[in-house]
Amino acid sequence: MKTLGIIGGMSPESTVSYYQIINREVNRRLGGNSSADIVMHSVNFETVAAMQRAGDWAGAGGMLAQSAQKLERMGAQALVLATNTMHKVAPAIEAAAGISLIHVVDATAAAVQAAGLEKVALLGTRFTMSDGFYTRRMQDLGVETVVPSESVQHEIHRIIFEELCRNRFTEAAKRDYLHAIGQLQAQGAQGVIFGCTEIGLLLKPEDCPLPVFDSAAIHALAAVDFALSDM
Numbered sequence: 001m002k003t004l005g006i007i008g009g010m011s012p013e014s015t016v017s018y019y020q021i022i023n024r025e026v027n028r029r030l031g032g033n034s035s036a037d038i039v040m041h042s043v044n045f046e047t048v049a050a051m052q053r054a055g056d057w058a059g060a061g062g063m064l065a066q067s068a069q070k071l072e073r074m075g076a077q078a079l080v081l082a083t084n085t086m087h088k089v090a091p092a093i094e095a096a097a098g099i100s101l102i103h104v105v106d107a108t109a110a111a112v113q114a115a116g117l118e119k120v121a122l123l124g125t126r127f128t129m130s131d132g133f134y135t136r137r138m139q140d141l142g143v144e145t146v147v148p149s150e151s152v153q154h155e156i157h158r159i160i161f162e163e164l165c166r167n168r169f170t171e172a173a174k175r176d177y178l179h180a181i182g183q184l185q186a187q188g189a190q191g192v193i194f195g196c197t198e199i200g201l202l203l204k205p206e207d208c209p210l211p212v213f214d215s216a217a218i219h220a221l222a223a224v225d226f227a228l229s230d231m
Contacts, residue, residue, distance in 0.1 A: 001026075001037050002227045005076025005099070007067045009042035010083040011165035014197030014216055018082045021220035022227075029228060036227055039074040041067045048086065049161065052127065061092030068097040078102055080223045084195050084215055085125045088133045105134055107222035108193055108215045109141035115211060117191045119144040121184035123177065124195030126157040134195060146187050148180045156180060164198035177203055185210055 004022065008015035019038070026036045043063065051060040064086060068079050079101045081087060087104055094101050112120055122145040128134045129147040138145050148156065159173045177199070181192050192208060194200050197216040205212040 002077045002230060003037045003075050004078060004080055004223050004227050005071030006038060006040040006080045006082055007064055008040050008082045010045050010048055010086055013167055015082045017216055018220050021217055022224055025221055025224045039071055039076050041070050043067060057089055061089030064089055065092050065096035068093045072097050072099050078226050083197055085127050088127060102223050102226055104215050104219040105137045107219050108213055109138055109143045111213050111218045112143050119188055119190055121181060121189035121192040122147050122195045123156055123199055125160055126153045128195045129153050146184050146189050152180050160196055160198055164202055169202050174202055181208055
């Protein structure tokens with residue numbers, strides 16, 4: 001089994017999900033008391049969030065690059081960045097580390113294409129929805145994404161940081177997200193990407209009117225594929 005290095009803490013709530021999904025899937029495939037070979041570095045999310053608010057993406061990239069190097073020294077053979085938004089600085093991480101980064105967009109796009117879909121809604125932080133790093137990579141991989149209006153993006157982003165990342169899940173937030181999904185369905189979306197690792201903690205596939213692609217779960221399973229690829 002290969003060793004996975006998880007850069008976590010963004011948020012701690014979703015990092016727990018990554019750890020559970022990876023270990024449960026390894027156990028399902030291998031049986032017995034099998035679990036994954038993982039090393040993890042969990043950063044202070046407030047430090048990262050402050051850099052996001054200030055637009056200091058270079059600083060955030062440097063911080064996560066150091067995390068990647070630390071995990072590489074600990075024996076990681078591939079990196080899992082347990083957040084969608086911070087894949088904005090994936091190039092800085094990849095440049096600093098001598099091991100590969102399992103990219104969340106690549107894994108999610110492959111899942112959308114495997115389902116035979118071409119146009120999907122994308123929900124996430126405003127950085128993920130509007131900064132282009134996510135949607136352009138999706139487009140390059142053959143998947144068209146549609147995002148909510150700017151005002152709806154603002155509310156989705158607010159709920160993520162003020163509620164979901166703090167382990168608060170309300171019916172009001174669920175209604176807001178489902179309303180956004182309905183609007184994007186009317187624009188031709190055939191499915192919806194949960195492009196923030198916390199959204200899957202609020203909404204379940206059975207809640208949604210469209211097929212769901214939970215990026216955190218998809219990404220974690222791609223990490224398992226890598227870990228078990230030599231077995």
